[in-house]
Amino acid sequence: MPALATKLNDSLTVSSDSEQNSNNTILINGDWIGAKQTMSIINSFDNSIISEVSCANNDHVDQAIQSARQAFKRNQYQPSHQRADILKGAAQKVLARLEEFAQTIALETGKSIVAARKEVTRCANTLNLSAEEATRLTGETVKFDSFTGGENRIGFYEHMPLGVIVAITPFNDPLNLAAHKLGPALAAGNSVILKPSQQAPLSAIKLVEVLIESGLPAGQVNVLTGYARDFAEQLVSSKDVAMVTYTGGEASGEIIAKNAGIKKLAMELGANSPVIVMNDSNIDKAVESCVSGSYWAVGQNCIGVQRIYIEQGIYQQFKAKFIEQTAQLKVGDQLIDGNDIGPMINETEAKRIENWVNSAVNKGANLLVGGKRDGACYYPTALDNVAQSENLICQEAFGPVVSLFPFSDLDETIELANNVEFSIHGAVFTANINTAMKVSRELDVAGVMVNDSSDYRLDAMPFGGAKRGSMGREGVKFAIKEMTHTKVFCMNLDA
Template sequence: MLDKTYPYYLANRPQSSKETLEVRDKYSGKVATRVAVPDAKATEKAIAAAVEAAAPMRAFRPWARQAVLQHCVARFSERRDELAEALCIEAGKPIRDAAGEVTRLIETFRIAAEESVRIDGETINLELAARLDGYHGYTRRVPLGPVSFITPFNFPLNLVAHKVAPAIAAGCPFVLKPSEKTPVGALIIGEVLAETDLPKGAFSILTLDGRHAAPLVEDERFKLLSFTGGQVGWELKARAGRKKVVLELGGNAACIVDADQGPRLDRVVERLVFGAFYQSGQSCIGVQRIYAHAGVYDALKKKLVAATKKLKAGDPKDKGVFLGPMIDEAAAERLHGWILEAKRAGGKILCGGRRTGNMLEATLMENVPADAKANRLEAFGPFALLAPFDTIDDAIAMVNDSDYGLQAGIFTDSLGHAMRAWNELEQGGVIVNDIPSFRVDNMPYGGVKLSGFGREGVRYAIEDMTEIRLMVMREG
């Protein structure tokens, strides 16, 4: 159990409050800890402090920003087990996956530390005509100023890191609202940041609920809003005013298994099962739709069902458990309802399909109608559907028949098919010979259509949090 009440952070300092929020162990349902909850006055103070910190953060030299980020890398490494345990409890994430997320947290801060001293500009040749002789252009990137962040429950460490670490590298003060379902990881990050020499007001971490987060969206003093979550992001974008907005809004990721994959089906199945069911499918790029060539469909289906049935479900603190609970019973009930709806419409459950509380079995289905919620919407749980195709044209059309477009995967030996997928799939990223769930923390990450707006990935986030400033110099 987590053995303390966690403070929120206002202008770099921990704060207690009379009001607290319960954080429950997602497997047992018991209260694991509590976190302090700020009031409206604290939110205003956090925004004002970020505005005051804009100039000191801009003057905070790249080497000093790097030192802060390197301190975080060292301290997160020292507290690795504590962070993994907290994540396992508050998010219900199997301990192996929790340990993996801590590793990614550390890597994201390390990448940001490296990028913090590589924020370069360029020299521009302006001598395009005789009248421009002696003119030279130079650019540099400067911080936008105060920025606001809203993060979801499913990666309480690394999705926070993908906003916080680039902000520090760029020199932007920030106010963060982590998910009220999983706030502890963000508050431990705040505890480590409070040990550093960041200028006063450089960060605030406010454990608000969604109803009280409006200032982070609407206040014009913020120059950027970065939001990761559900489709409500589009509403937030409409309310954000003149500020930049970056949205990562999930998807219903598809993966193509080409005709030539027969000899490699065991590896393909291993990756598909991981992609569909790791952390109970609660990933924006979890494998939801599997399209297999008719020539390998039956063999793939047989192997997928057998592998899925072997997954151990239970207490995520057990190192042998692969499938833990969903974030709450409402989420499990929603997806279970979609599964039953698809079954009533003619879909066939190949394995799984049963629910106990917030534990939903790993479920595979086929013959799911194209208009079923389980096909059209984001499942965000331990569910995947299978369907056959005859030609690569058919497969590409099936993947594109979606309102989402975050990432897709294709297993193929054909360079031509791989290039066609890259050229024609309406996705933010195409992963060849692996699942769409693949992500490295320095790559550009984001989607099209309902999946979002803009890109994350440390360097790309830094670019969003800075703007180009030009200097023109005339000789003599």
């Protein structure tokens, strides 16, 4: 690669800010380049440096947008079978390198190696689903003669790609959530500028490398690593960007929405998931599911269990079993098989959770299990008697902490469960179909899991928020529809 510039096509030149170095993590038109500024990616368990990545700036933004525009013009009519082949090939390569991907995920996020391996298999599934939907993206005929004046007209509509899509992904599922944006966007024929999480960009970079190895045309995906604060405003506000798809926190989402201007937005902004456990439920199944749902991925899970409402008749039994199972979870090095809980993304987040728990306890909550921090590791924690005004209840905890509440009135409990601004999933455990239907109808969420944890997700199902977080849907088939527009063809046969 030349030291200062690489010629792209006849009209686009990409220049780096300095001589190329080994931290070439900015991708523009098929070339990985570096930048003057770099940042370290840290293993939060021992604070060791995993890698250095380049920090993009506004010049890189302009180059990436121009590259993406040109790639879209070249490839928007690429046959769907070719798009599908690229995505299927990438899925196969991801599975062939499963352990490599899993190690990367675990190192950069703190997620246990077991959970990381599951994420890799889900990523492959997401890519395969995207490949399938690429060849299923069809429109329908329109009955123009269904209204007076439409006689002798025939026609149809089809789904067309939007153009350049900016995809901004979080750290907690750095591989599969990147796949959930890249897969559908590419299946529909769009080009993408990917901004992976600044804390955990390495898995997403590997995914893009695999897509390129599988035949992805140059410029179809461009990657900007580094600090969003340095270039995100220029990126999302560009009139050449047709859509911004973002997964992350409310504060950043609000900034993106203000800067984006008139364009399509899809956002998943987190949640505070409630679970209701009835007297007639299978208590062992409910406890097992809730423990897993509370602490999977160190609790850094937007649909993880955060509040559990247990009917009074089984509350003491449920609580005892929940404490017992939680106490058995092993905390430590995320790369060691057998450890259930690794570190949080960084020590700052662990200290935040520690402060939230201490605040609740100081105001009368009972610490049932956990409540211990060791560096970035926060031990799986459960409390009861937590005040409704505490952050652990009214905000998204995004950590390995859950609060238990006994209840006797289901209607009041549903009202409490709904008393949050952002929601995605809820859950109910019951043997009564009428209760299941009542709770499913009345919980103000976008998905209800019956006799399952709120954190269950199939990558094919529609996924997104309710209430203030209701801004589009993921789930491959549904994301593809978000990333296209309909185009109508109508022929007047009398002409």
